[in-house]
Amino acid sequence: MNKFKVAICQMLVTDNKEENLSKAEEMIREAKREAAEVIILPEIFNCPYNNEYMVEMAEDYPGKTTDMLSSLARELQVYIIGGSIPEKAGDKVYNTSFTFNKNGELIGTHRKMHLFDIDIEGKITFKESDIVGYGEEVTVVETEYCKIGVAICYDMRFPELMRLLALKGAEVIVVPAAFNTTTGPAHWHETIKVRAVDNQVYFVAASPARNMASTYHAYGYSTIINPWGDVVASTKETEAIVYGEIDLDYVKKVRQELPLLKHRRTDLYTLEEL
Numbered sequence: 001m002n003k004f005k006v007a008i009c010q011m012l013v014t015d016n017k018e019e020n021l022s023k024a025e026e027m028i029r030e031a032k033r034e035a036a037e038v039i040i041l042p043e044i045f046n047c048p049y050n051n052e053y054m055v056e057m058a059e060d061y062p063g064k065t066t067d068m069l070s071s072l073a074r075e076l077q078v079y080i081i082g083g084s085i086p087e088k089a090g091d092k093v094y095n096t097s098f099t100f101n102k103n104g105e106l107i108g109t110h111r112k113m114h115l116f117d118i119d120i121e122g123k124i125t126f127k128e129s130d131i132v133g134y135g136e137e138v139t140v141v142e143t144e145y146c147k148i149g150v151a152i153c154y155d156m157r158f159p160e161l162m163r164l165l166a167l168k169g170a171e172v173i174v175v176p177a178a179f180n181t182t183t184g185p186a187h188w189h190e191t192i193k194v195r196a197v198d199n200q201v202y203f204v205a206a207s208p209a210r211n212m213a214s215t216y217h218a219y220g221y222s223t224i225i226n227p228w229g230d231v232v233a234s235t236k237e238t239e240a241i242v243y244g245e246i247d248l249d250y251v252k253k254v255r256q257e258l259p260l261l262k263h264r265r266t267d268l269y270t271l272e273e274l
């Protein structure tokens with residue numbers, strides 16, 4: 001089984017949780033009709049990406065959103081990488097991605113490790129760490145196809161983490177993300193391309209659609225890049241499902257022809273997970 005089809009549901013997220021969940025369900029069902037086997041949602045898909053909403057709408061695991069993802073995965077016999085949601089754990093909130101296998105079992109939980117605390121003069125200020133706790137684990141999930149590294153948005157700006165995912169065996173890296181109309185045009189395409197090329201993986205970056213009625217204007221442009229750096233599939237800022245084929249033989253081929261991972265000078269430098 002060296003090929004499989006992935007789908008990114010680039011959905012429009014509003015401040016109505018019920019609407020967001022129905023939209024996610026509708027798009028997941030549509031992706032299944034198109035024979036996707038791994039279906040991916042964007043970062044913070046059940047509420048707006050905004051500190052007040054994230055606190056107000058945070059859910060425990062298991063909860064309404066994760067129950068829905070799990071039962072859809074089981075019913076439709078697909079993997080679901082459930083974007084991310086604000087997860088309540090005790091008195092903390094995390095920005096967390098839950099992954100379910102075809103039996104609806106939870107096979108991965110990634111809590112965003114790098115929090116988006118930025119202040120770009122005259123453009124955008126965001127301080128996620130005011131309300132979100134730091135994740136502490138590197139996440140690689142085992143699927144029947146291959147290992148998939150999962151990280152969330154700002155996490156992808158840290159090449160060390162992306163490299164660790166590849167060193168832990170990931171042949172695909174999936175990143176639910178929500179760049180914005182300042183950092184998106186500046187860095188989105190370049191970052192996902194270079195992470196794919198550096199680590200010789202398929203890189204799947206899943207954004208919400210842009211909602212100008214919301215306080216945070218997501219960039220959109222969900223994209224799948226292959227290990228050579230070619231765009232497999234992409235879209236613009238409006239709602240859409242992006243489909244692409246992952247070819248694991250191609251990962252092998254690129255890694256054989258240009259053996260970057262083997263040519264690292266680990267006698268001179270190392271990268272380790274503590």
Ligand SMILES: O=C(O)CCC(=O)C(=O)O
Nearest residue numbers: 116153154178179180183
């Ligand atoms: O890195 C960026 O430019 C955007 C990051 C972000 O929006 C996030 O981490 O949610």
